[in-house]
Amino acid sequence: MDTEHVIDTFLDFFTSRGHRRVTGTSLLPPPGDPVLFTTSGMHPLTPFLEGRDHPLGDRLVNVQRCLRTTDLEEVGDPTHLTVFEMLGSWSLRSYDGPQSLRWGHELLCDGFGVDPGLLHVTVFGGDDQVGPDTGSLDTWTSLGVPVELTVSENWWSNGPTGPCGPDSEVFVWTGDGPPTGTPTTDDRWTEVWNHVMMRYRRHPDGSLTPLSDSTVDTGMGLERMLMFLQGKRSVFETDLLTPWVRGLPWDLPDNRLVVDHLRSSVVVIGDGVTPSNTGRGYVLRRLLRRVLTTLWRDDPDRTLSDLPEPLVRGTLTHFGQSGGVFEVLRDEERRFRSLVTRGRTLVSRYRDPLTEQDFRYLHETHGIPRDLVVVLREM
Template identity: 65%
Template sequence: MSTERVVRTFVEYYEDRGHRRITGSTLLPPSGGPVLFTTSGMHPLIPYLAGRPHPLGRRLVNVQRCLRTTDLEEVGDPTHLTVFEMLGTWSLGDYEGPRSLDWGYWLLTEGFGVDPGLLHATAFGGDERTGPDTASVELWQERGVPVELTVEDNWWPSGPTGPCGPDSEIFLWTGEGPPESTPTRDDRWVEVWNHVMMRHRRLADGSLVPLAQRNVDTGLGLERLASLLQGRTSVFECDVFEPWRRLVPGLWPLDEPSLRLVCDHLRSAVVVIGDGVRPAAGGRGYVLRRLVRRVLTVLWRDDPSRGLGDLPDELVPHTLDRFRQDTDPGEVRRVLLDEERRFRRLLERGRQVLARPRFHGSLDEEDFRYLHDTHGLPRDLVLSLRSTG
């Protein structure tokens, strides 16, 4: 099942159940929000989750591009990406969690053909603030799906304050042979879908108050689901990465973890640039800068002559088209090459500065502040230069 067919099947399934498709936003959330980038489909909908009527009604479905830097160090494993697309559904004060879970079960098993025997669920077990999510547990028991109770793993916050509530997550078995153990004890259970019963608002003092309406917010990673439905062992082998897997290894021979990082970070950088971000010393621009420099660090580790100017022409427009962006591919390449030149100059200056006798021994906080404030050398770059000699 191609990724495009996954999207079409998902959206049409929920449209048949009264949901209206809304247009996904860019990676840039509304100003004044708690995050630099959109990390899930719910961020643009926070006003409506809080009770404002949505112009398209109380049942919504969409496809939203997202960026998560919290998973940056995990990129390269079989399931994590920096920029990805999320399939989402919402009930804004309409139906409750059990109906959402039931629809999710039937879509996975009948719509996508997943063997019910390969499913496992988790649900909120309750804590001192609120009781267990018995309604979700009962739904899973009715469907014959084993369910594991947790506390922290099944409580979803939108941030330090704001909408929150218990969630129930659906996992798919990816191991050889029959399923074993539970999701918290065996990482061969891969999370594919999270259903959040958004009923509370967390205040600054940590207390919970009821939301004006009881919502359901679900999110499902598109590339992760597609890779599982396509029988692939990682998200980097699903069809959206086909041109990257075909072209990059011949250009830059890399081990598998490095190949995955380079493909992910370059693809993510293209999308971030496509949404109007440019490299900078802070904020969103620093996230972009960090992505590009992590790629260059990997490429230059074995061969300093490698450069982003060699990137095949097909990859930038392919990625922009995939994420429905109309940015000029030439502009994206210009931004990448400008950042590469800037980073080369910074590395050359950094090596000269760190060669001074003052910096031959261990560095203290005053040294790191001086290197950053006087020479523009951030701590992570200093540590990298010292580790590579």
């Protein structure tokens, strides 16, 4: 299954079961939301998960692009990306968790053709406030899927207070040979889907009260699902990302970080963000400068102007965006080259080894981040 087929299969499955499609077209949250970027498929729907009626009804489905800065340091491994897409379904007080799990199993096995023997799930096993999620446990058991009970790993919340509840995570086996172990004991089990049953509200004192009507929120990582369905070892080998892996004009020992950060930057710019020293613009600036630092480590003459235009156009088309990207890239590269030229002179005044105080001073006073200082010492 290619990307388009997977997305269509997911959307068609849920629309045929009464779900209405809602847009998930921007990384930017609604006005007044304090977060910098949309971090999950459910984020834009928070008011409706908390009780407000949605104009399209009580069953929804969408494809939402997301950005998580918390994953930046993990980018480069087989499954983490800065910008990714989440396939989501929601029951706003329409059907319960077990129904969501049964449909999930049907979609995976019948819709996507997943071998049931390659599935494993985790379920909330209970703590000192809430008992085990017997509804999910009984459902998976009846479907013949092995279950591992956990505690904190299967309790979802959007913060210290507010709606929360147990969740059930679905894993697929990505190792060679028959499955072994469990999701918490063998990392070859890869999580692809999470079903959250929001049944409680947590108060400032830590206590829980049941919600009058529970909701169900599910999120499936598109790139991870593609990796599994296409039999690849990483998300970078899927049809969605191989154009970037193969199309970069620079010979790099490992180009995963450059691929991720450049592609993510294109999407962020496509949503109207420009580099700056604060907020969303700072996240974009950090992504681009990490790319340039990596490129210039071996060859200071490398330039983002060499980026093939079809790569950028293909990504913008996939996300329903339009141009203006290269102007932003060239302007930020020009600014960063100026900083590097000035920084080389400043850094050369220091003797090895640099102290933490040296790094802090160069960053806070002159705007030269640690990784750039290290590169400048090597150049």
